[in-house]
Amino acid sequence: MTDSTPQPLNVGLVGYGFMGAAHSHAWRTAHRFFDLPLTPVLHTIAGRTESAVAAAAQQYGFAQHTTRWQDLIEDPEIHVIDICTPGDTHHEIALAALAAGKHVLCEKPLANSVEESAEMAAAAAEAAQRGIRSICGFSYRRTPALAYARQLVEEGFVGEILQVRAQYLQDWLADADAPMTWRLDREKAGSGALGDIGAHVIDLLQWLSGEDIVAVSGTLETVVPTRPAAGAMQGLGGKGDTSGERQQVTVDDTALFSVRLENGVLGAVEATRMAQGRKNAMRVEINGSTGSVAFDFERMNELEIYDATAPAGRQGFTRVLATEPEHPYAAAWWPTGHGLGYEHTFTHEVVDLVRAIGEGTDPSPSFAEALHVQRVLAAVEASDADGSRWTPVGPQTPTTQETSA
Known part of the structure; x- marks a missing residue:
């Protein structure tokens, strides 16, 4: 009799904050609800501060911890490197991991520049040619309702796409006295609301429509130019330093931009962390010749669909509760109607990556797809610098001088 137990897939995770917690939960949970070809094992977690990373290892369930991410790269027992650190570190860690033959899951945005x-x-x-898999963490794709929306668009439910729109609205920085955080430091974060949350809806618009964004016209605004110094750089919320010192904010608080898809369709995008009352309103709508699909993550188990071919008198948006076994990912979880949460999107991301590793296929979104998102972000910044003129998105984002010529 042969042993059919899946082989272990040892995970090394870099970072123990907000994303580290979410990813740890996903690696710990995925194989307990989904049939996977490999069994994830929480091997080692890395972080800068010994006491904090030791506590995280115990809380999240890792067997070992270290203050050197290089230890994960050098350990031959580790198969996957999961990067949950600020964007300024992604490039170095990912390149080292891929060169060492490790599979890589890297949080978004992929890096802080187009070049990196x-x-x-x-x-x-290059690593894919050696059987090494990589994926960028645009986890919202794994929301069952959104995955179902993509199915509907692919099947032709909305017909010819006429217009797209997306918003990502949060309010955790609306208070001018909310403390400074690494997310407000351009050196660490790359950009503000644009890259932090705008990147998600850029990815979703392209993924749902099946069309790349090829040009943008945008405006960026730093609403609160200084923030109280924080005793420790924090991710979301928290109290600032009470000494009265304020630090300069070097990223945008709000991003507004128009987009043009490669098929010529126009769209509108808004990303802000200044929208009072909006906690995580990530909203996307695709309007077509025969129907529409609309989604808001604050009601993440619901998808609104509109059938424009229905008889007059019976037209209107219909709420679909995306918890049926027929909906993507839903069959592995609870009975119909019981709903899923934010953490499930990361579990589904891990499921798709582990299956790709086991099957020898390339998961999505690839680093190449994430690179195009980075090019869109750069084009929005270039457009803002050039007075909101239309700026093309390409392999090399044009300079201000080039777009003014």
């Missing part, structure tokens, strides 16, 4: 993202995408493409 391009290097990562090239390295991932």
